Amino acid sequence: MSEFAELSLGDKKFQFPVITGSEDEKAIDIAKLRDDTGHITIDSGYKNTGATKSAITFLDGELGILRYRGYSIEELAEKSSFLEVAYLLIYGELPTSEQYAAFQNEIKMHTIVNEDMRKIFEGFPVNAHPMGVLSAMVCAMSAFYAGEKAGSDELNIIRLMAKMPSMATWSYKKSQGHPVNYPNNSLDYCSNFLNMMFALPVESYKVNPVISAALNKLLILHADHEQNCSTSTVRLVGSSQASLYASISAGINALSGPLHGGANQEVIEMLEEIKADDGDTSKYIAMAKDKTSGFRLMGFGHRVYKNFDPRARIIKKAADDVLAALGINDPILKIAAELETAALNDEYFVARKLYPNVDFYSGIIYRALGIPTDMFTVMFAIGRLPGWIAQWKEMKANKEPIGRPRQVYIGATERGYVSMTERA
Ligand code: CMC
Numbered sequence: 001m002s003e004f005a006e007l008s009l010g011d012k013k014f015q016f017p018v019i020t021g022s023e024d025e026k027a028i029d030i031a032k033l034r035d036d037t038g039h040i041t042i043d044s045g046y047k048n049t050g051a052t053k054s055a056i057t058f059l060d061g062e063l064g065i066l067r068y069r070g071y072s073i074e075e076l077a078e079k080s081s082f083l084e085v086a087y088l089l090i091y092g093e094l095p096t097s098e099q100y101a102a103f104q105n106e107i108k109m110h111t112i113v114n115e116d117m118r119k120i121f122e123g124f125p126v127n128a129h130p131m132g133v134l135s136a137m138v139c140a141m142s143a144f145y146a147g148e149k150a151g152s153d154e155l156n157i158i159r160l161m162a163k164m165p166s167m168a169t170w171s172y173k174k175s176q177g178h179p180v181n182y183p184n185n186s187l188d189y190c191s192n193f194l195n196m197m198f199a200l201p202v203e204s205y206k207v208n209p210v211i212s213a214a215l216n217k218l219l220i221l222h223a224d225h226e227q228n229c230s231t232s233t234v235r236l237v238g239s240s241q242a243s244l245y246a247s248i249s250a251g252i253n254a255l256s257g258p259l260h261g262g263a264n265q266e267v268i269e270m271l272e273e274i275k276a277d278d279g280d281t282s283k284y285i286a287m288a289k290d291k292t293s294g295f296r297l298m299g300f301g302h303r304v305y306k307n308f309d310p311r312a313r314i315i316k317k318a319a320d321d322v323l324a325a326l327g328i329n330d331p332i333l334k335i336a337a338e339l340e341t342a343a344l345n346d347e348y349f350v351a352r353k354l355y356p357n358v359d360f361y362s363g364i365i366y367r368a369l370g371i372p373t374d375m376f377t378v379m380f381a382i383g384r385l386p387g388w389i390a391q392w393k394e395m396k397a398n399k400e401p402i403g404r405p406r407q408v409y410i411g412a413t414e415r416g417y418v419s420m421t422e423r424a
Helices: 033-035 073-079 081-092 097-108 115-122 128-146 153-176 190-197 209-222 228-236 244-255 264-276 281-289 310-326 331-344 348-352 358-368 375-398
Strands: 004-009 013-022 027-030 059-060 065-068
Touching: 013 033, 013 097, 013 209, 059 358, 065 073, 065 310, 073 209, 073 228, 073 310, 081 097, 081 190, 081 209, 081 375, 097 153, 115 128, 115 153, 128 153, 128 209, 128 244, 153 190, 153 375, 209 358, 209 375, 228 244, 228 375, 244 375, 264 281, 264 331, 264 358, 264 375, 281 331, 310 358, 331 348, 331 358, 358 375
Parallel strands: none
Antiparallel strands: 004 013, 013 027, 059 065
């Protein structure tokens, strides 16, 4: 054991190996802790617990670094496309032109969703939340592609990448009372999504390249974020050897929460509320600081970024560019900027290292692109899909054991059963 950590328990000492990641990240390997000492660790919210060794995404929360497979998020957002990044995440390397063409074609072969799945979809009420609908539809894929129809992991990966945008647009179409659109395989991934969202049978729809490029960038920024809540969910569910669809559906549900991906919807709703309240940002800053109010400044704070969220910086710039290119003057952008300045100069937020996160400005762009508020988290899910797939694939390739945390039991000790008539 070259480097080790020593633990003293009573009069005994135990040694545990220290492992070092490729970016010099250090971890104490406690795999033998319980066998050796009879103790477990407790770490609520897994704030100090590494669940896996991963070669997909590197993140340094102090320095604000995010890289997929070694490539910086800034460079990928500027130069790459969402499908290329998806390939990079899932297969580990940037594709050659032949590999990329084959990947795109495979996806195009599978964009149509089984018509029987439409019958499930039709049962949802018109105002169903699109995240609930999306997770249910992806879960339904685990029933449609099971047994003889299961196919290889490769095929299921392609099916998910191909069908998720199609299914995501159905909710919106239904909420509008419009017929759904079928995919148009002559369009690229983002344009095809926009066409399915916004094309109407009564008039042709032309994809605006500014909108398509902005969407491409947003999806790249969301594509992976190492072991966050939804990704850990995907890996945990997958570790039981549940199907890829079941694992991804669970990840969509985890993402829907307001502390995770659901924050992007909450941010816009909060900014709208502030606007309706005469734009009084100081009132909301005060509420966020008051622990009894139950209110948090949505889009602020992050478990791992304690300096700045690199995705938020890129998105803020993109929001300015997109609004200018589309000639949109959204009053909530002004409120967002005021709120950011107020929070960044407030001792409460400074002391707790609470900065705008990826969700703070993403909703403003989505709104400018015409995406309705309750679809924002669905957009996040479409972006995160290749990351979830890559993490699931890695978990499987590593033959990781079934995830099964332990606990410290604090309930009643053994007691005898008392019949109902004798209970006080
Ligand atoms: N507004 C007001 N206070 C906050 C906020 C906030 N948004 N976020 C954290 N705090 C306070 C919190 O009350 C606590 O204060 P104290 O130390 O006095 O008890 C301290 O800051 C640390 O917070 P925490 O809840 O222990 O931190 P965490 O790492 O468990 O939570 C978080 C991280 C993102 C869940 C949290 O910052 C939050 O709820 N933010 C708002 C929701 C949000 O924007 N979520 C999107 C995250 S980015 C997208 C994604 O990847 O999911």
